[in-house]
Structures are given as C-alpha cells and as structure tokens.
Amino acid sequence: MRIAIDLMGGDYAPQAIIEGALLLARAYPEDRLLLVGLPQVKTAFPDLPDNCLYLDCGSVMAMDEDVRGLMRKKDSSIWMATELVKTGEADAVISAGSTGAQMAAATLLLGRIPGCERPAIATVVPTAAGAKLLLDVGANADCSPELLLTFARMGAVYAEQLLNYDNPRVALLANGTEEHKGNKLVREAYALIKGSDLHFIGNLEGRDILTGNYEVIVCDGMSGNIAIKSMEGAVAMIMQLLKQELTSSLKAKAAAAMLKNNFRNVRKALDQEEYGGAPLLGLSGISIVCHGGSSAKSIFSAGKLARKCHTNDFVNKLTAAFMAEPIQ
Amino acid sequence: MRIAIDLMGGDYAPQAIIEGALLLARAYPEDRLLLVGLPQVKTAFPDLPDNCLYLDCGSVMAMDEDVRGLMRKKDSSIWMATELVKTGEADAVISAGSTGAQMAAATLLLGRIPGCERPAIATVVPTAAGAKLLLDVGANADCSPELLLTFARMGAVYAEQLLNYDNPRVALLANGTEEHKGNKLVREAYALIKGSDLHFIGNLEGRDILTGNYEVIVCDGMSGNIAIKSMEGAVAMIMQLLKQELTSSLKAKAAAAMLKNNFRNVRKALDQEEYGGAPLLGLSGISIVCHGGSSAKSIFSAGKLARKCHTNDFVNKLTAAFMAEPIQ
Numbered sequence: 001m002r003i004a005i006d007l008m009g010g011d012y013a014p015q016a017i018i019e020g021a022l023l024l025a026r027a028y029p030e031d032r033l034l035l036v037g038l039p040q041v042k043t044a045f046p047d048l049p050d051n052c053l054y055l056d057c058g059s060v061m062a063m064d065e066d067v068r069g070l071m072r073k074k075d076s077s078i079w080m081a082t083e084l085v086k087t088g089e090a091d092a093v094i095s096a097g098s099t100g101a102q103m104a105a106a107t108l109l110l111g112r113i114p115g116c117e118r119p120a121i122a123t124v125v126p127t128a129a130g131a132k133l134l135l136d137v138g139a140n141a142d143c144s145p146e147l148l149l150t151f152a153r154m155g156a157v158y159a160e161q162l163l164n165y166d167n168p169r170v171a172l173l174a175n176g177t178e179e180h181k182g183n184k185l186v187r188e189a190y191a192l193i194k195g196s197d198l199h200f201i202g203n204l205e206g207r208d209i210l211t212g213n214y215e216v217i218v219c220d221g222m223s224g225n226i227a228i229k230s231m232e233g234a235v236a237m238i239m240q241l242l243k244q245e246l247t248s249s250l251k252a253k254a255a256a257a258m259l260k261n262n263f264r265n266v267r268k269a270l271d272q273e274e275y276g277g278a279p280l281l282g283l284s285g286i287s288i289v290c291h292g293g294s295s296a297k298s299i300f301s302a303g304k305l306a307r308k309c310h311t312n313d314f315v316n317k318l319t320a321a322f323m324a325e326p327i328q
Numbered sequence: 329m330r331i332a333i334d335l336m337g338g339d340y341a342p343q344a345i346i347e348g349a350l351l352l353a354r355a356y357p358e359d360r361l362l363l364v365g366l367p368q369v370k371t372a373f374p375d376l377p378d379n380c381l382y383l384d385c386g387s388v389m390a391m392d393e394d395v396r397g398l399m400r401k402k403d404s405s406i407w408m409a410t411e412l413v414k415t416g417e418a419d420a421v422i423s424a425g426s427t428g429a430q431m432a433a434a435t436l437l438l439g440r441i442p443g444c445e446r447p448a449i450a451t452v453v454p455t456a457a458g459a460k461l462l463l464d465v466g467a468n469a470d471c472s473p474e475l476l477l478t479f480a481r482m483g484a485v486y487a488e489q490l491l492n493y494d495n496p497r498v499a500l501l502a503n504g505t506e507e508h509k510g511n512k513l514v515r516e517a518y519a520l521i522k523g524s525d526l527h528f529i530g531n532l533e534g535r536d537i538l539t540g541n542y543e544v545i546v547c548d549g550m551s552g553n554i555a556i557k558s559m560e561g562a563v564a565m566i567m568q569l570l571k572q573e574l575t576s577s578l579k580a581k582a583a584a585a586m587l588k589n590n591f592r593n594v595r596k597a598l599d600q601e602e603y604g605g606a607p608l609l610g611l612s613g614i615s616i617v618c619h620g621g622s623s624a625k626s627i628f629s630a631g632k633l634a635r636k637c638h639t640n641d642f643v644n645k646l647t648a649a650f651m652a653e654p655i656q
Contacts, residue, residue, distance in 0.1 A: 175553035206557030225503035229534030234562035255586035262573035
C-alpha cells in the first residue's frame with residue numbers, strides 16, 4: 001500500500017517522524033511511502049530507501065495555529081499529504097501535527113461517510129483485558145446525543161473489524177454507573193443508545209477504563225481527552241516517584257537493577273507507543289492521528305494501523321454499516 | 329469541637345467508620361463525637377470512649393437510592409447526623425455514604441451561602457508541588473459558566489484559608505491549554521473568570537492535574553469525577569502490574585523485599601487516605617464528604633479536615649468573601 005506521511009508535525013518532527021518512516025520502509029519493502037516535508041528536511045536525509053519518495057511542501061500548520069488558516073495554506077504538509085489520499089496517490093495519511101488541522105484537511109478533502117455528521121478520534125486503550133476502544137478523545141468538545149450514538153456505532157464497527165471482537169459491548173463514560181448518572185448529554189445519549197441495536201451495557205466510570213470490562217467507551221471529546229490525559233499524568237507521576245525512590249541509595253539501585261526486566265514488563269504493558277495512532281473515524285479515507293509527542297516507534301505503530309485499516313477495507317465496511325443502520 | 333459521624337454510609341460501614349471515629353476520639357479527647365447508626369450497630373461496639381455518644385437512627389439511605397426519597401427518611405443516618413449541625417448540637421458532619429443524599433440533606437438543612445447557587449465537592453490532590461484543589465468532582469454534572477465562576481471563587485478561598493496559599497492560581501480543566509479549547513461551557517467560563525479579580529491562569533489539561541502548577545482547577549462535576557477516577561484507575565493498574573511482576577519469581581521477590589521502604593514511600597505519596605475527605609463548598613455549615621471506599625484512616629483524615637474547617641472559621645470566611653464579591 002501507499003502511505004503519505006506528514007514529516008513536519010509533532011514535538012520531535014521531523015527527526016522522529018522520518019525515523020519512524022524508515023522503520024516502516026524497511027519492515028514493509030512492498031509498501032511505498034510518500035514523505036511530505038519542507039525542502040531543507042530532504043537535504044538532511046539524503047539517502048532514503050527506494051520505496052520512499054520525498055515531496056516538498058511549502059509551509060507547516062503550527063500546533064496552536066488557528067485551523068481556519070488552513071484554507072490559505074494549501075501548500076502545508078498536512079494539506080498536501082491528505083490531498084495525496086484524495087487524488088488516489090496514497091491509501092492513507094499519517095500525521096503527529098495539529099489534530100485540528102488534520103481533521104479539517106481530512107474532512108474537507110476526503111469528505112464524511114453518509115450519516116456521520118462529524119468525525120471522531122478513537123484511541124486504543126491497553127487494558128487488563130486487552131486492547132479496547134475509547135472515543136471521542138478530542139475531536140469534538142461539544143457533542144449532541146445523536147453524535148454520541150454515531151460514535152457508538154463507529155466504535156462498534158472498529159472493535160469488530162480491527163480489534164476482532166464479536167458483538168462488542170458499548171458503554172458511556174459518566175460520573176457513576178447508574179442510569180441517572182452523567183450530565184444531560186450522557187443521559188440523553190443513554191436513552192438513544194439503549195434504544196439502538198448496539199450491545200449497550202450502560203455507564204462506566206473513569207476507573208473502569210483500564211479494567212477493560214467493555215469493548216467501546218463513548219464520550220464527548222473533552223471528557224475523553226480529560227480521561228486519557230489524566231491517566232497519562234498519573235502514570236508519569238508514578239514512574240517519576242519510582243525513579244526517585246529506586247535511585248535514592250546504593251542499596252535501592254542494586255535491588256532495582258535486579259528488577260530491570262520486571263520494570264520493563266510494566267512499562268511495556270502501559271506503553272501507548274505500541275498503539276501509536278488513532279484513525280479519524282467517519283471519513284471517506286484513512287487519516288491516522290498521532291500523539292504530538294510521537295516517537296519513531298509510535299509512527300511505526302501508526303503505519304501498521306494504517307495497513308490494518310487498508311487491508312481490512314475498514315472505510316467501506318464502516319460506510320456499509322451506516323448504510324444498513326440509518327440514524328433515526 | 330463536636331463532630332457528627334454517619335456510621336452507616338460507605339462500602340466498609342459500619343466497621344471502618346467506627347474504627348475511624350475511635351481513632352479521632354483517642355487523638356482528640358477534648359472533642360465530642362456523635363455517632364449516628366442503627367441500634368444493632370451499637371450493640372456490636374459496647375465499649376465506646378467517654379467522648380463518643382451513640383445516637384440511634386431508624387433507616388439508611390442506600391448508595392444507589394433515589395435522593396428524592398430522602399424527605400421520607402428523616403430517620404436516616406445522614407439526615408439525623410446533618411440535623412445535629414443544623415440544631416447546633418454538632419459543628420460538622422462526616423459521611424462516606426451516598427454523596428447525593430448527603431448533599432441534599434446539607435442543602436435542605438444547612439442552607440446555601442448567599443451567592444452560591446449550588447454546592448460543590450472540592451478534593452485535595454496530592455501533586456508533585458504539594459496539596460492542590462480540584463472542584464467540582466461530582467456534585468454537579470451539569471453546570472453553567474456562572475456556576476464555574478462561583479466554584480473558582482470558593483476554590484480560591486479554600487486554597488487561601490485551608491491550604492495556606494497566597495493569591496492562589498486558578499485554572500479551568502479543558503482538552504488543551506489554548507484559550508479556544510474546551511467545550512462551550514469552558515469557553516464561556518473562561519471569559520467570566522478572566523474578567524473577575526481572581527488570579528486566573530487559563531486552561532490546564534488532565535495531565536497537568538498532578539504536576540501542581542496551579543492552586544485550584546475548576547471544572548463541572550462530571551469532568552472532575554472522570555479526571556480523578558481515571559487517575560485512580562491508572563494508579564490501581566500500575567500497582568497491580570508491579571505486584572504481579574515483583575512476585576513473579578524468587579529473585580524478584582528478594583529484590584522487592586529490599587525495596588520495601590521505597591515502595592512504601594511511593595504509596596504514601598499517592599495516598600488519597602491522607603486527605604480522606606472533602607467539604608461540600610457553598611453551604612452554611614460543615615459537611616465532609618468521604619469516598620465510598622473509605623477506610624478508618626480516611627475517616628480519621630476527614631475528621632482532621634472538619635477540625636481545620638471549624639478552627640479556621642472557614643464557612644464564615646467563605647460567606648464574607650461572597651458578600652464582598654457579589655456575582656455579576
């Protein structure tokens with residue numbers, strides 16, 4: 001397959017992004033990678049593998065740049081990379097840059113699936129019961145109950161097609177598990193999803209996200225973003241505390257050295273890099289959103305996800321699911 | 329001082345609650361504890377210290393019971409314990425039972441501070457930069473921008489009076505730090521708080537909660553609840569993973585034994601029990617909300633918090649602050 005990669009987006013761009021692209025190029029020599037970046041980046045990486053093609057862009061959408069400016073920056077890396085999918089020159093696009101800009105470019109260039117009012121970002125969560133799905137995690141801060149039902153449908157198709165779950169259990173994220181919990185949005189969405197043909201299991205709380213007794217948790221983009229970033233913050237704090245303690249004395253250092261592999265296993269179980277990307281759901285094309293702090297490994301994982309979406313014909317399956325189950 | 333304690337609320341009630349009360353009774357012999365519980369509980373604990381008085385209640389509000397039923401259960405432990413504050417027989421009430429029932433009882437019996445439309449639950453967060461405040465964490469799933477401004481004012485008074493911060497920095501919880509981030513509620517509250525005389529520092533994300541580069545983070549009750557429970561879930565998962573790894577072999581067990589004190593320090597730094605309770609803010613009286621899963625130690629901490637609120641004359645100071653700064 002052919003993957004367009006925005007080299008300019010992300011905290012460690014272009015270095016980490018290029019390194020991730022090179023990992024992909026070597027792992028999948030049959031693929032073709034279209035690397036979109038500023039001309040000066042190309043000169044820094046003169047020896048690209050044969051299956052990498054470098055394409056010059058003229059500008060970059062900054063992380064905090066107003067998305068409305070995108071229409072005046074059609075030479076930006078994210079616009080040009082997404083355009084390659086629109087024109088059929090690429091099968092997917094990957095970026096770790098401004099999510100707003102990526103979503104705007106994808107919506108404008110690729111279009112939405114009929115029945116999906118607004119795209120969502122779904123993230124795979126490494127839980128105690130395997131990989132599960134949480135959406136939306138940041139694309140839509142304000143949602144309607146109908147939009148949450150759309151997210152529930154998209155999440156269920158994702159869980160079936162890409163995570164291989166049969167009849168995936170769908171839940172809503174709330175401040176309690178009882179039916180009357182949640183804000184007005186959640187309570188209204190509860191009734192809608194309960195009335196649908198989805199396998200709805202009611203409300204779950206923040207602490208349930210990592211237990212994994214569900215396949216899909218649906219929420220508005222602000223709640224989802226708060227949930228994952230709060231968990232990230234907690235993990236970072238514990239790792240920091242452990243590091244302090246385990247280097248606080250010679251004895252601690254010696255014991256910690258004996259546990260090196262054990263700590264590595266813990267880190268691995270928590271490793272978001274393993275999942276490294278999330279497709280924008282609801283668009284007529286594959287656009288993989290990566291964390292701003294993406295490493296080369298994250299980009300590599302995002303590439304594997306793009307391949308999975310492509311080989312599973314995910315977008316067409318999602319479209320078919322929406323055709324079969326029109327929103328009331 | 330005199331503290332009324334609801335013995336019947338909480339996952340480990342009445343055992344853990346009574347044990348917590350006994351810790352308080354012994355630590356502060358000058359205090360008087362009014363223990364409200366069912367008659368059969370009294371018989372299980374016949375030898376109470378002299379400064380504990382047992383008061384029989386006739387019923388209990390269950391955790392998931394509809395709060396509207398409270399008016400028909402004026403013999404319930406939470407109603408009776410709160411009534412002791414109303415009649416002046418107690419200076420504060422503590423409960424680990426249904427938060428909704430506790431809030432309803434407190435609002436009905438103690439009344440609200442003028443200018444505070446609805447009470448909020450503030451929780452103290454153990455951050456890398458000391459104890460900070462997050463509110464609301466569950467009392468109000470649906471909020472108006474004006475209510476978030478009220479929470480900001482109450483949080484600032486709390487941070488000043490009970491956490492000893494000068495000119496506390498107040499932030500909003502959102503899905504990004506830029507001014508345009510957040511949902512409609514957050515964006516409108518941003519303008520209101522920015523226009524107030526509070527020391528407003530803009531938006532913070534979920535991952536910033538534990539860094540502590542603020543004194544007060546304000547949010548609606550659903551977002552706050554999702555944030556703290558997501559962090560709780562992440563901490564629980566890491567602890568579980570560590571436990572698995574550190575007991576996975578004899579070598580690991582031996583090394584882990586050498587690090588016992590270090591792990592204890594990490595657990596201590598993360599220990600919510602140290603904070604153990606949160607006052608309902610905005611009420612004309614002290615009502616301390618405890619986590620449903622409260623241990624004896626949590627109840628003890630909640631008692632210390634009640635003492636701090638009382639000796640600092642917190643409710644009057646909060647009322648005075650609202651008189652001086654009327655809501656526009």
